[in-house]
Amino acid sequence: MKIGELDLGEKPLLLAPMEDVTDPSFRVFCKEQGADMMYTEFVSAEALVRNVNRSLRKLELVEEERPVGIQIYGKDVDKMVVAAQMAAEAKPELIDLNFGCPVKKIAGKGSGSGLLLDIPKMLAITKAVVKAVDVPVTAKTRLGWDSDSLVIESVAEQLQDVGVQALCIHGRTREQMYNGEADWTLIGKVKANPRMKIPIIGNGDVDSPQRAKMFIDKYGVDALMIGRASIGKPWIFREIKHFLQTGVLLPPLTIKEQADLMDDIVKKSCAMIGERRGILHARRHLAIPFRSLPDIRPLRIQLLREKSVSGISNVLKEIGEKYASYPMSELE
Known part of the structure; x- marks a missing residue:
């Protein structure tokens, strides 16, 4: 799978951006355990623009973790552009736009998955950021705000049209938060859409080698993103990679x-x-x-x-x- 000029190989495994989890040390550890692409904790554009130290520290990358993407979130076009330019100065392999975070303090204020309620603004942010930086821009989002607004199929096309070079889809709505099982049906439909030319990355409930293989085989995604299942078990990357390559399960760690x-x-x-x-x-x-x-x-x-x-x-x-x-x- 290629994102721009970045070649991540066949069916790569990506470490999801997670607040207070994906700090540099954990990213390096997951890289050692087989993850093919790391992501920083998500970073507030508002905080970057105001030079908040805690957010600025999230831009600090180490060579051992590469390739790595910096994920930013916000609802203001101009601030997202400035934040993306600041992030680009850290020389990540890509910049990812967070259109998927469901927590109230972010989505409830119009950022993250809150932008699923304002698609024109989501597209305006994306288009402006793509124009403002020289590194590939990707996005991560959800199926929709709730079960009555499953907009991902049209949103995926529109994000591609304004310049994202890969799209990660979490198989839940914002309303679901992290509850219930992820629905991969719409992820599969996005991937099967002949208009879609960019890589589609599947996310949600990738918590075992067997499920990882099933998601790839059944829905045809180009890559898998693993989030909560890696907390306390970063060796899940090694287990999944081995199973995808050999069809054999590794013996469990003692x-x-x-x-x-x-x-x-x-x-x-x-x-x-x-x-x-x-x-x-x-x-x-x-x-x-x-x-x-x-x-x-x-x-x-x-x-x-x-x-x-x-x-x-x-x-x-x-x-x-x-x-x-x-x-x-x-x-x-």
Whole structure:
């Protein structure tokens, strides 16, 4: 799959942009685990224009994570243009426009998926940003605002017409948020539309190698974007890639292997953004992989309360040793 001159290979796997998740350390880790394209946390155009430090930090990229896209959101055409130009100065491989975020503080104010209620403004923003920067511009959106306004088929054509070079579609409406199962039917219709010439990336419920293969085979998408399923389990990229290439499932990681990988995530995070911030970022990942283990609660609480890298490493080592012989089939 190619986006402009960027060649991501056959059926690539993309790490979705997620607030407070896809910081540089996690992006690097996912790259090591097989992700083909990284995305930053989504960045507010308004905050960039006002030079808010927290948002400016989101533009910081590292060579080890490339290729990477910077995703921006906003509802004002001029501010989105300035923000895109600022993002382009960080030299990402592409700039992605967020027309899909469903959270109230963004969509409710007319940004993100809120622009599904104002398609002319969505297109005006896209056209202006495409004209303003020299890197490829892509977009991510949803099926529509609600079940009564499933506009994605026409919106996809219009976004292509104003210059986006790839489109990612999340198979839910804004009204659904992240509830229920994603509906890939309309994603498949967009991909099958003979007018569509740009890559179509499918997103939503890509949470296992088997489902990933089914989505590709049934709906013909050019790539898959993986979001929430990577939290606490970034090795999902390696598992899916191996299955797509060989048709064989990798054996599940042992608890010790998972603990060792979690330890690596914590250390990478702290090395890049400092111990305090790094641990805060890593906690959302630490909370996931061991939650189904029997009698894990005391160790899990300790793990999430530790405030030092060495303390977390010690707890992870204890978890790995205690459950070294635990049958992985019990977790499936």
